[in-house]
Amino acid sequence: MKRSSAVVRRVVLAAVSVALAAGCTAQAAGPGSGSATPSGSASAEPSGSASGSASPSASPTASDSESATPEASPTADGKAPSASATFPTADPSDSASASSGTPGSPVLMKDGDENEQVRELQARLRQLKHFDRAPTGFYGSMTARSVKSFQKKQGLAGTGSVDETTWQRLLGASRKPTAGELKPSTTNALDTPAPACMTGRVLCISKESRTLAWMIDGKVVSSMDVRFGSENTPTREGTFSVGWKAREWTSTIYHTPMPYAMFFSGGQAVHYSSDFAARGYAGASHGCVNVRDRAKLSALFDQVKVGDKVVVHW
Numbered sequence: 001m002k003r004s005s006a007v008v009r010r011v012v013l014a015a016v017s018v019a020l021a022a023g024c025t026a027q028a029a030g031p032g033s034g035s036a037t038p039s040g041s042a043s044a045e046p047s048g049s050a051s052g053s054a055s056p057s058a059s060p061t062a063s064d065s066e067s068a069t070p071e072a073s074p075t076a077d078g079k080a081p082s083a084s085a086t087f088p089t090a091d092p093s094d095s096a097s098a099s100s101g102t103p104g105s106p107v108l109m110k111d112g113d114e115n116e117q118v119r120e121l122q123a124r125l126r127q128l129k130h131f132d133r134a135p136t137g138f139y140g141s142m143t144a145r146s147v148k149s150f151q152k153k154q155g156l157a158g159t160g161s162v163d164e165t166t167w168q169r170l171l172g173a174s175r176k177p178t179a180g181e182l183k184p185s186t187t188n189a190l191d192t193p194a195p196a197c198m199t200g201r202v203l204c205i206s207k208e209s210r211t212l213a214w215m216i217d218g219k220v221v222s223s224m225d226v227r228f229g230s231e232n233t234p235t236r237e238g239t240f241s242v243g244w245k246a247r248e249w250t251s252t253i254y255h256t257p258m259p260y261a262m263f264f265s266g267g268q269a270v271h272y273s274s275d276f277a278a279r280g281y282a283g284a285s286h287g288c289v290n291v292r293d294r295a296k297l298s299a300l301f302d303q304v305k306v307g308d309k310v311v312v313h314w
Helices: 003-028 050-054 114-126 141-153 164-173 275-282 293-302
Strands: 108-110 201-206 211-216 219-227 238-241 245-246 261-265 270-273 287-290 309-313
Touching: 108 114, 108 164, 114 141, 114 164, 114 211, 141 164, 219 293, 238 261, 261 309, 270 293, 275 287, 287 293
Parallel strands: 201 309, 270 287
Antiparallel strands: 201 211, 211 219, 219 287, 238 309, 245 261, 261 270
16 A cells, blocks of 8 residues: 555656646746747737737847747746736837838828928928928928929829838938028029129129029129019119119108118119018019018128129029
């Protein structure tokens, strides 16, 4: 009887040893083990995570062993480990589909944003003739329309917002903007100078682009937006010279202030206009060349000399 009991005890101890050895092997499995997840562990995943974790588009982890679900230690009462012991599944926004231009792709820039990346966006769109204003850094309806135009030309969904795919396409189609392109001196792009503007000291004024370029020997020193006379009081075109200057002047005909006036053709002059600064191109002059940037014109006034050339052209 004692012999039978001893045999039973040895059998039981052997079985316990096998069980403990299996448990230690599972707990010791760590990075580099390459062990497969034990049967039944899939049921421990949080509800709804299976599709996200199984997706091949999930971002790769540091090593193959880290991508396997780790084994959790048994609880003190011997129950199966809880679902919280598994690693969280990959964020869907990190998947490859998130940058493929499909719905759900992260939006980098959108209507209402205001930052330097938007300024670069506008400068690059302007290079490609999708944006016809100076970059402001503010993403408004005009920028959205320009983005939509670029997207359609590229065969992308015309959302009007910039996702990763749109941004990468734009980077590939344009070059890095210069400082002058990011913060140009005029709202309007400068026109090609008239031949008469290419020599000497010249106020080169284009009716086509509505800009004034102060040029010395064919190089632009400074530039600014300008406004001209109406159909009834047009600004004369041709090659003139600065006849006289007045830092402070009031029109003797219209009795309006004409600060920093540089007269070039009778009563017509280049001068600052507070009306142009306030209303923009909604108004017009009585024939003069209006400037709306007072600080720029003040600096220009100090550089221009009586006798310098003035060219007004289309």
